[in-house]
Amino acid sequence: MTLKATFNEYVRACFTGIWIESHELQEALSELAQLCREEAWQLATWDIDQGLQGTDDLSIARSTDPLSAIKAINALASAEGTAILVLHNFHRFIQSAEIVQALAQQILTGKQNRTFIVILAPIVSLPAELEKLFVVLEHALPNREQLAEIAREIATEPGELPADQELESVLDAASGLSRFEAEGAFSLSLVREGCISPEAIWELKTQTLKKSGLLTLHRGEERFDSLGGLESLKEFTRSALLSPQRQNQHLRPRGVLLLSPPGCGKSAFCKSLGREVGRPVLILDVGALMGSLVGESEKRTRQALQIVDAMAPCVLMIDEIEKAFAGAGNSGQTDSGVSSRLFGQFLTWLVRRPTA
Numbered sequence: 001m002t003l004k005a006t007f008n009e010y011v012r013a014c015f016t017g018i019w020i021e022s023h024e025l026q027e028a029l030s031e032l033a034q035l036c037r038e039e040a041w042q043l044a045t046w047d048i049d050q051g052l053q054g055t056d057d058l059s060i061a062r063s064t065d066p067l068s069a070i071k072a073i074n075a076l077a078s079a080e081g082t083a084i085l086v087l088h089n090f091h092r093f094i095q096s097a098e099i100v101q102a103l104a105q106q107i108l109t110g111k112q113n114r115t116f117i118v119i120l121a122p123i124v125s126l127p128a129e130l131e132k133l134f135v136v137l138e139h140a141l142p143n144r145e146q147l148a149e150i151a152r153e154i155a156t157e158p159g160e161l162p163a164d165q166e167l168e169s170v171l172d173a174a175s176g177l178s179r180f181e182a183e184g185a186f187s188l189s190l191v192r193e194g195c196i197s198p199e200a201i202w203e204l205k206t207q208t209l210k211k212s213g214l215l216t217l218h219r220g221e222e223r224f225d226s227l228g229g230l231e232s233l234k235e236f237t238r239s240a241l242l243s244p245q246r247q248n249q250h251l252r253p254r255g256v257l258l259l260s261p262p263g264c265g266k267s268a269f270c271k272s273l274g275r276e277v278g279r280p281v282l283i284l285d286v287g288a289l290m291g292s293l294v295g296e297s298e299k300r301t302r303q304a305l306q307i308v309d310a311m312a313p314c315v316l317m318i319d320e321i322e323k324a325f326a327g328a329g330n331s332g333q334t335d336s337g338v339s340s341r342l343f344g345q346f347l348t349w350l351v352r353r354p355t356a
Contacts, residue, residue, distance in 0.1 A: 003139045004031040008039070011082065015135050016110030017103070019119045019126065022139030024178050025088055028120055036084060042076050047088035066093045070102045070117070077113040084116045091121040100129050107133045141310055147174045147182055151196055154186040160195045169278070173198035173205070176310030181208065202280070205311070214288050214304040218281040218317075222272035230269060233258075234276075241277040254350055270317040281315045282308060286323060289342065297338050298345060305349045 003020070010018055022028040029045065036043040044054030046069040051062035055076060063069060069087065076083035093099050106117055107130075124136055142150065148171060155161035162170060174182050181204060189200035206217045224234050233256070240253050258266040274281035289300045308316050325343040 002031070003028060003137065004035050006137055007032060008035055010135060010137070011041075011084070011116060014111060014114070016114075016116050017107040017130070017134040018116060019121070019124060019134045019136045020139055021122065021124050021136060022120060023122045024139065024180060025120050025122075027179055028139045029086060029088075032084070032086060032118070039082070042078070042081055042083040043086070044073065044076055044084070045086045045088065048092075066090070066096075067098055067102055070099070070106050073106065073115045073117065074109070074113065077115050082114045082116070084118055086118045086120055088120050089122075090119045091123060091125040094119075094125060094127065094130075100127055104129060104133060141176060142179050142182065144171045144175070146179070147171050147177075150179060150182050151186055154183060155190065155196050160190060162196060169198050170196055170201065172279075172313065173201040175312065176307070177201075177205065177208070205280075209282070209307070212303065212307060214285060214300060215307055216283045216285070218271050218274065218283055220271055220275065220281075222268065222275055224272055224276050227265060227268055227272050230265060233269065237273055238276065241279070267317070267319060270315060274315045277315070279314050280311060281317055282311060284308075284316060284318045286318065286320060290338075298341055301342050301345050305346075309353065 003022075007018070007020075020028055033043060035041070042054075044052060046052045046066070048064055048066070051064040052069050052072055053062065055061055055072065063072070066087075069085070073083055073085040076085070094103070103117060106115070110116055119134075126134055148167070151161060151167075151170065151174075161167070174185060177185060185201040185204040186196050188204065189196045192200055202217070202219055206219070209215045209217050224238075227234075237256065258269065260266060271281055284304060289304065290297050308314065325339055325346075
């Protein structure tokens with residue numbers, strides 16, 4: 001379901017505090033603005049640079065004070081209409097006691113006069129006082145159809161847009177990119193290659209993974225031919241990822257656990273598997289998942305798994321996994337239960353995610 005459709009449902013159900021998690025604020029705002037035009041809803045926006053926009057009240061128009069922006073929404077209310085105030089990157093101001101109190105009061109007031117507070121931000125950062133008052137919506141990254149549409153808008157000349165299997169390879173490479181990143185990757189590919197190809201897209205994706213600090217992208221030339229032995233493992237993984245039978249969800253394996261002494265080729269096999277089946281290899285740094293603050297390790301794990309989902313289809317290599325989940329059984333006595341929570345989080349993701 002699109003953000004526009006989901007937001008429409010929550011407004012009609014009168015959820016007056018809505019937090020939208022998005023890295024593409026303008027794209028999300030465009031969807032909300034289109035919905036407001038269709039439904040004849042009053043829409044106002046606020047950010048620290050432009051101030052309050054969308055109101056005819058000159059006394060509050062373009063005000064950059066965040067507290068005044070919250071209170072201004074009542075001036076937009078009408079007897080029969082719906083008023084929506086979108087606050088950009090408001091997580092920067094939400095630690096103030098005055099802001100928290102004003103938001104809480106306005107969300108309760110909005111139930112009576114149908115005024116809605118919407119926070120657009122790349123992260124969710126709700127204080128305890130507001131956790132029960134806000135619902136959180138996620139603005140999804142573009143799917144394959146939307147990425148293909150972006151590619152067609154960028155590649156307008158004959159020969160610039162690949163077709164058939166080559167286009168599928170481009171879309172595989174672009175999976176997980178935001179609209180802004182996809183436009184930049186496609187444009188960079190046109191400048192370098194004269195057509196849209198996966199190589200420039202993978203380069204941009206590598207930079208995206210480096211920013212997270214949790215995953216690295218391996219793009220090597222290793223294939224199974226360069227790896228001696230392991231014939232049964234090679235045949236099993238090749239069959240699991242390339243066989244026509246993989247269309248049956250019940251026949252898809254969810255992964256392979258490789259156990260051996262150091263130097264037997266576990267890492268080399270994972271890296272060559274990606275090249276063999278035409279998928280990127282993501283290497284998860286288990287040590288980078290651990291944080292010093294309460295809840296930070298779990299947050300980093302969720303972030304890493306979300307990146308893996310966005311990069312699918314791919315090969316995820318978790319090296320030295322036993323060191324991350326060691327002692328999960330008695331984790332409560334050693335690390336306040338962090339290892340057991342990470343282990344449970346990983347197993348839940350492994351069970352629920354689409355396979356192969």
